[in-house]
Amino acid sequence: MSLRDLLLLYAVVGLACAVAVLRRTPAMGVRAVGSAIATMVVWPLWAPFALGAAPPSHAASGSKTGVGARIDRALAEAVAAVAGTPMSDVFSPRVAARIGEQVSRVAAHMEELEALVARSGFDPQQSAERLRVLETAGAPERSVATARLQHDSLLRLQQLRAADAQALDELAGLLEALRAQLLLARYSGSSAEGAGAIVSEVWARLEGLGIAFGDGTGANVGGPRTGS
Amino acid sequence: MNVSTVNRLLRSPAEVARDCKEDRDVVPLVVTALVVLAVSALLFGAAVGSWRGGAQIAWAALKLPIVTLGTLVVCVPAFHAIAAVFGRPWSLRSAVAIMLAGGARFSLVLLAATPVVWLAINLGAPYDAVKLLAALAYALGGLASLALIVRGLGPGRGRVATVLTFVGVFLLVGGQTAWILRPYIGTPGDDTVTLFTRKREGGVAYQLWLSAERVLQGRPHPATPKETAP
Numbered sequence: 285m286s287l288r289d290l291l292l293l294y295a296v297v298g299l300a301c302a303v304a305v306l307r308r309t310p311a312m313g314v315r316a317v318g319s320a321i322a323t324m325v326v327w328p329l330w331a332p333f334a335l336g337a338a339p340p341s342h343a344a345s346g347s348k349t350g351v352g353a354r355i356d357r358a359l360a361e362a363v364a365a366v367a368g369t370p371m372s373d374v375f376s377p378r379v380a381a382r383i384g385e386q387v388s389r390v391a392a393h394m395e396e397l398e399a400l401v402a403r404s405g406f407d408p409q410q411s412a413e414r415l416r417v418l419e420t421a422g423a424p425e426r427s428v429a430t431a432r433l434q435h436d437s438l439l440r441l442q443q444l445r446a447a448d449a450q451a452l453d454e455l456a457g458l459l460e461a462l463r464a465q466l467l468l469a470r471y472s473g474s475s476a477e478g479a480g481a482i483v484s485e486v487w488a489r490l491e492g493l494g495i496a497f498g499d500g501t502g503a504n505v506g507g508p509r510t511g512s
Numbered sequence: 513m514n515v516s517t518v519n520r521l522l523r524s525p526a527e528v529a530r531d532c533k534e535d536r537d538v539v540p541l542v543v544t545a546l547v548v549l550a551v552s553a554l555l556f557g558a559a560v561g562s563w564r565g566g567a568q569i570a571w572a573a574l575k576l577p578i579v580t581l582g583t584l585v586v587c588v589p590a591f592h593a594i595a596a597v598f599g600r601p602w603s604l605r606s607a608v609a610i611m612l613a614g615g616a617r618f619s620l621v622l623l624a625a626t627p628v629v630w631l632a633i634n635l636g637a638p639y640d641a642v643k644l645l646a647a648l649a650y651a652l653g654g655l656a657s658l659a660l661i662v663r664g665l666g667p668g669r670g671r672v673a674t675v676l677t678f679v680g681v682f683l684l685v686g687g688q689t690a691w692i693l694r695p696y697i698g699t700p701g702d703d704t705v706t707l708f709t710r711k712r713e714g715g716v717a718y719q720l721w722l723s724a725e726r727v728l729q730g731r732p733h734p735a736t737p738k739e740t741a742p
Contacts, residue, residue: 322546328585329546329612332605333539 529664545616552619564698598670625649
């Protein structure tokens with residue numbers, strides 16, 4: 285095989301990869317064309333990124349399993365339910381994307397909290413045991429007070445995590461109800477009044493979650509309020 | 513292209529290597545690396561080609577990105593395989609990301625050396641000195657790149673073997689690719705500008721050796737016309 289044959293083969297593979305990149309792109313744009321051109325020229329370097337799927341990141345993994353997966357599925361199905369109907373004003377893909385974005389942020393925060401709690405020294409059982417030992421041994425009041433403070437803080441962290449997990453679970457339920465409402469409205473021809481109320485409730489819940497985390501998420505979720 | 517990514521490549525190679533290995537948000541890094549590789553090689557090529565001037569600037573600017581990216585295209589699968597053989601079975605994405613990050617660091621050193629090369633040429637540096645200066649820039653770039661790749665390989669058995677095997681492959685492929693697409697600086701005593709030369713000149717290492725010998729002995733290139741000799 286000569287150098288020319290090798291270059292020809294390289295160009296053919298590059299062209300095939302570029303076509304695959306374009307076919308996989310949901311919306312044709314400058315980025316998609318740029319990616320296709322880069323794939324054609326340096327496919328061994330760019331194709332793994334243009335065509336391969338990124339592994340789920342640590343922060344996002346929580347949002348893509350369990351409750352996160354339920355929320356993603358409910359959002360996608362709700363958007364599909366109203367697509368091409370007048371109800372798409374009630375629940376547009378943009379609204380769904382913003383809700384998904386906020387949910388991912390909340391899920392990432394929860395994951396951080398879980399990782400923190402999972403570390404050694406953050407176990408409320410251990411801190412309770414330490415407190416009991418100090419009290420039994422008649423340790424100085426200052427040491428007991430410090431141990432009690434530590435134990436109380438860990439208990440609060442645990443409660444906070446449980447409350448947020450429950451709130452996210454309820455949010456998933458709400459979105460599933462929204463999806464059902466939109467599907468019902470679509471197939472029965474009824475109005476989407478109920479769905480609008482649910483969308484407002486979803487935003488309110490997200491706001492509540494954002495405030496609970498105290499990261500300004502709440503300030504960002506004051507997004508489109510529809511239907512109410 | 514992202515300036516903060518360039519900054520990270522220069523200042524935090526260990527962090528970049530870790531992100532590449534874990535395949536964490538590597539797409540912006542890879543895009544930046546590809547742009548840096550192409551642009552830096554283009555500018556360095558133009559500076560090197562300015563020794564001859566005229567069309568040689570454009571040819572060298574065009575050929576050096578091809579050499580750099582072409583070398584990576586050939587070497588990346590080899591790196592993936594070598595790392596796997598020596599106990600680091602990474603994903604292809606991770607291997608490509610580490611190589612591109614290393615390549616970008618290499619290119620940034622070339623970019624930093626570009627004004628030096630251009631200044632040397634502007635001050636009338638002879639052919640052999642320019643050739644050695646370019647080789648020195650490549651060597652420094654290679655070291656900067658290697659620092660990132662070694663961090664990416666991490667501790668453990670097989671690290672030295674991986675590095676040595678890979679450096680061998682990279683030098684062979686890079687040297688041969690560069691040799692095929694020569695000339696970049698031009699040929700002393702020959703005013704014609706050619707895209708490629710097919711003269712028998714003995715190989716990269718041999719030519720660098722001859723240049724070093726002439727620079728150390730203060731002799732001009734034998735083909736240099738007397739009036740232009742230093």
